[in-house]
Structure formats: structure tokens, C-alpha cells
Amino acid sequence: MSNTTLILLGAGSSSRFKTKMKKQWIYTEDTPLWLHVVEHFEKSASFDKIIIVSTKNEINLMKNFASYTYIEGGNSRQVSLTNALQKVTSEYVLVSDIARCCVPSDMIQRIMGAKEEGACIVPVLPMVDTLYLENSPIDRDKVKIIQTPQLSVTKMLKKALETETIFTDDSSAIASLGEKVHFVEGSADAHKLTTIDDLKKLSCIKAPSSITLTGFGIDIHSFEKNKEMFLCGVRIDADYGFKAHSDGDVAIHALIDALLGAAGMGDIGEHYPDTEESYAGADSKDLLQDTVNKIESFGYSISNVDLTIMTEAPKLLPYKESMRSTLASILGIRKNFVNIKATTAEKLGFVGRKEGVTVHAVANLTYLNWKNI
Structure with missing residues (x-):
């Protein structure tokens, strides 16, 4: 000893x-x-x-x-x-x-x-x-x-x-x-x-590895009447929104989980628990920005993200460009590094019955190369 x-x-x-x-x-x-x-x-x-x-x-x-x-x-x-x-x-x-x-x-x-x-x-x-x-x-x-x-x-x-x-x-x-x-x-x-x-x-400090770190996120929310709908930070023209503690932006929630997963930082519930009153009705764009700030402070850089939104309604084609621009601005990356896909459930399950939306997200991170600063 x-x-x-x-x-x-x-x-x-x-x-x-x-x-x-x-x-x-x-x-x-x-x-x-x-x-x-x-x-x-x-x-x-x-x-x-x-x-x-x-x-x-x-x-x-x-x-x-x-x-x-x-x-x-x-x-x-x-x-x-x-x-x-x-x-x-x-x-x-x-x-x-x-x-x-x-x-x-x-x-x-x-x-x-x-x-x-x-x-x-x-x-x-x-x-x-x-x-x-x-x-x-x-x-x-x-x-x-x-x-x-x-x-x-x-x-x-x-x-x-x-x-x-x-x-x-x-x-x-x-x-x-x-x-x-x-x-x-x-x-x-x-x-x-x-x-x-x-x-x-400091000769003992070497350049960061060029490895890519990948995270996966998924989120599901059911619909709620007489509530505004937001997806990827964009307001959707519908007479219903998502049942959730925050604004219910299911796409951003899945993306946050993907980012946290790639960084090995847990999940959205650990960082923004729905048991805390301060997050009641929270703007999910603010939660995403906070996540980005945390990830960057811990030495990571966002490379690209890819989201798949599964929904029968509403139709999302008119909103996809605005969604990409909104997310790219928050993530601090170019629009071409933000991909958004929309698909249906072929009328199967709760999505097919138009009861809610499922979103899958993938995010790739690298270590921030301090040699380029």
C-alpha cells in the first residue's frame, strides 16, 4: 500500500x-x-x-x-x-x-x-x-x-x-x-x-482519432386534439398535436436520443425528465440546442443526422425543406448533412390507424479536431 x-x-x-x-x-x-x-x-x-x-x-x-x-x-x-x-x-x-x-x-x-x-x-x-x-x-x-x-x-x-x-x-x-x-x-x-x-x-497530447461514433434514437407520441403540432421544430398545419409533457416534437426527441447515444451520454429522460415541471410545455428546439451545447463541450462534433418519420397523417412533404433548415441551424451543420424521410405504416398498427407518429433517428459524431482550431 x-x-x-x-x-x-x-x-x-x-x-x-x-x-x-x-x-x-x-x-x-x-x-x-x-x-x-x-x-x-x-x-x-x-x-x-x-x-x-x-x-x-x-x-x-x-x-x-x-x-x-x-x-x-x-x-x-x-x-x-x-x-x-x-x-x-x-x-x-x-x-x-x-x-x-x-x-x-x-x-x-x-x-x-x-x-x-x-x-x-x-x-x-x-x-x-x-x-x-x-x-x-x-x-x-x-x-x-x-x-x-x-x-x-x-x-x-x-x-x-x-x-x-x-x-x-x-x-x-x-x-x-x-x-x-x-x-x-x-x-x-x-x-x-x-x-x-x-x-x-504539450508533446504528450496527440491528435484525436478520426473514428465515427453512431447513435440511434426512437420516439413515439400519440395525437392530442386541440394542441399545436411541431415536427423538427416546424409548426404543422393540423387541428391536433402530440400528447407529451413538452411540446411533443417526436422528431426532435428521437434526434436528441440519437445524439446522446453517439456520445455515450444516456438518454433524453435522464437529461430532461418529464417529472420536472420546468420542462412542462418546453420548446423542443431549446432542448435540442442544449443537447448540442453539451455534446460540443464534451469534445464532440456533429457530422450528419438522418431521420425517418413514420406517419399516415399529416402529409409532410410541404414541410421537409423547412425541417431540414431548422435542424441544420440548431445542429450547426449544413443542410445537406440533415436528411429527413417520411413514410407510412401501410395502414398497419397505431400509426396506420392515424393515432400517432413514430420517428427513428441516426446521428454520427466525431471527436472535435482541436488541431484545426
């Missing part, structure tokens, strides 16, 4: 990354960045437990990739770390940021190997440039660039964070107690991913 817990922090908003995707969800080959980081740490050292700190929505998806301990973060690094520390029982805790994604194995081993040297073990780099403090130069030999990961005695770190004082890293929290901070050699390769340009400095 290593008597050490690994905590990886990744609950930030990635606001400085300035792309649709969060940086922890860029793909290196077929692996999201956060998982790439975890697996690298696992290969580099032994841990009793691994804790990933992220947001609620991201944790729901992360659980589909691997079985670690997941903790919901807070509105700051310190709050997120405090939340995670509640689950730590080991003597030591190694804390790093997912954004510090190319930490060399030998640097991790140097940190782990210095456990007995202080209450906090910190990797550092020397300052090589001239420094000024306001208008006066300072001795750069007395300055250190602090990196993560940092190894702390767990009880000391917990105690240090029991304060209103905000610390920028673990070492400054430990130092505030008067405890010893021990420095080891860091690495210029352990560059932190903050902006999209930083990817050029």
Missing part, C-alpha cells in the same frame, strides 16, 4: 480556453484529456485511491469511462480540494490539476520519493529571466516557479484549509502553519494547459 491518495482537480469552467469544448474533454487519440492524465499517474506511481473532482454533468459522463471516486467541485480550487479531502483517509495526498496534463513520470517519482522530507513536497523550476518587483529588480536566484502535483501530509493539509484565507496552492497553505515545505526538481514539460495555444507546447 502506498498510503497515498491522488486527487485530480478539474471542476473549472475553462473560460480562458475560449472554445466550445472544455479543455478536460479534448481528445488525445480516443481518450479524453482527464482520463489520459489519470492513466498516466496510475502508470507512474501507486495510489490507494484516486479521486476526480469535476462538475455534476461531467461526472455523470465520466462514470461511463472508468470507475474512480468522483466528487463534485465548488466555485474555487480551494473549495473543490476541501470537498475531495473529506474522502481521503490515507496518510498522504498527492494533488494535481487535470490541466497539468504532461507531467513526466520521473517528476512524479521524485515527489513521491521525498515523502519524509517535509509536510509538503513541491516541484519547482528556477527563474531564468530578469525580474522586477514594481520598479526594482530582484534577485532571481531567490525566486522559484511552483508547479503541481504537490504531495502533502493529509492531516496537515486539512488543517491548513480550515480557514477563510484563500491559498493559490497546497504549499502556501502548509507554509501558513509553519510546517516545512520541501522542494524537488520540477520539469518544463509539466506545462499547464490554459489556452488553446498551450496545446502546441
Whole structure:
């Protein structure tokens, strides 16, 4: 047993990354960045437990990739770390940021190997440039660039964070107690991913795989008198609509399921449950836009979609062009990548009896190629 817990922090908003995707969800080959980081740490050292700190929505998806301990973060690094520390029982805790994604194995081993040297073990780099403090130069030999990961005695770190004082890293929290901070050699390769340009400095991150991910969706709704009908976000001229908690756009509902399926993100009921009052009468176009935003934030790009609408009535030929344009606009793809087919049930079943509509949808995704950004 290593008597050490690994905590990886990744609950930030990635606001400085300035792309649709969060940086922890860029793909290196077929692996999201956060998982790439975890697996690298696992290969580099032994841990009793691994804790990933992220947001609620991201944790729901992360659980589909691997079985670690997941903790919901807070509105700051310190709050997120405090939340995670509640689950730590080991003597030591190694804390790093997912954004510090190319930490060399030998640097991790140097940190782990210095456990007995202080209450906090910190990797550092020397300052090589001239420094000024306001208008006066300072001795750069007395300055250190602090990196993560940092190894702390767990009880000391917990105690240090029991304060209103905000610390920028673990070492400054430990130092505030008067405890010893021990420095080891860091690495210029352990560059932190903050902006999209930083990817050029991170040799361990490879281009995303070109694999196509396919999802399938199906939805069925019966008719309801005296309700507006919407299909693919377009109002249909009929004196009946669909019986549903939302506006009942059965085509968009099937499409949402197809998109979520391709991304491995569950189904529409998990994201927009019909038990929640906030979705009563909801415009399905808004739900689709929200789905697209989620998918793109998790590192996926929509390639094309194909829908088959099975109905005896109403006739949909006059609406198909408008349907394609509406969906293409929401999905952020050209109209030719949106295909809509309409067919009948040959008067068989509930569709044939003109009691409702069934829609089948297929969606194809790829990993967003950040090299083209």
C-alpha cells in the first residue's frame, strides 16, 4: 500500500480556453484529456485511491469511462480540494490539476520519493529571466516557479484549509502553519494547459482519432386534439398535436436520443425528465440546442443526422425543406448533412390507424479536431 491518495482537480469552467469544448474533454487519440492524465499517474506511481473532482454533468459522463471516486467541485480550487479531502483517509495526498496534463513520470517519482522530507513536497523550476518587483529588480536566484502535483501530509493539509484565507496552492497553505515545505526538481514539460495555444507546447497530447461514433434514437407520441403540432421544430398545419409533457416534437426527441447515444451520454429522460415541471410545455428546439451545447463541450462534433418519420397523417412533404433548415441551424451543420424521410405504416398498427407518429433517428459524431482550431 502506498498510503497515498491522488486527487485530480478539474471542476473549472475553462473560460480562458475560449472554445466550445472544455479543455478536460479534448481528445488525445480516443481518450479524453482527464482520463489520459489519470492513466498516466496510475502508470507512474501507486495510489490507494484516486479521486476526480469535476462538475455534476461531467461526472455523470465520466462514470461511463472508468470507475474512480468522483466528487463534485465548488466555485474555487480551494473549495473543490476541501470537498475531495473529506474522502481521503490515507496518510498522504498527492494533488494535481487535470490541466497539468504532461507531467513526466520521473517528476512524479521524485515527489513521491521525498515523502519524509517535509509536510509538503513541491516541484519547482528556477527563474531564468530578469525580474522586477514594481520598479526594482530582484534577485532571481531567490525566486522559484511552483508547479503541481504537490504531495502533502493529509492531516496537515486539512488543517491548513480550515480557514477563510484563500491559498493559490497546497504549499502556501502548509507554509501558513509553519510546517516545512520541501522542494524537488520540477520539469518544463509539466506545462499547464490554459489556452488553446498551450496545446502546441504539450508533446504528450496527440491528435484525436478520426473514428465515427453512431447513435440511434426512437420516439413515439400519440395525437392530442386541440394542441399545436411541431415536427423538427416546424409548426404543422393540423387541428391536433402530440400528447407529451413538452411540446411533443417526436422528431426532435428521437434526434436528441440519437445524439446522446453517439456520445455515450444516456438518454433524453435522464437529461430532461418529464417529472420536472420546468420542462412542462418546453420548446423542443431549446432542448435540442442544449443537447448540442453539451455534446460540443464534451469534445464532440456533429457530422450528419438522418431521420425517418413514420406517419399516415399529416402529409409532410410541404414541410421537409423547412425541417431540414431548422435542424441544420440548431445542429450547426449544413443542410445537406440533415436528411429527413417520411413514410407510412401501410395502414398497419397505431400509426396506420392515424393515432400517432413514430420517428427513428441516426446521428454520427466525431471527436472535435482541436488541431484545426
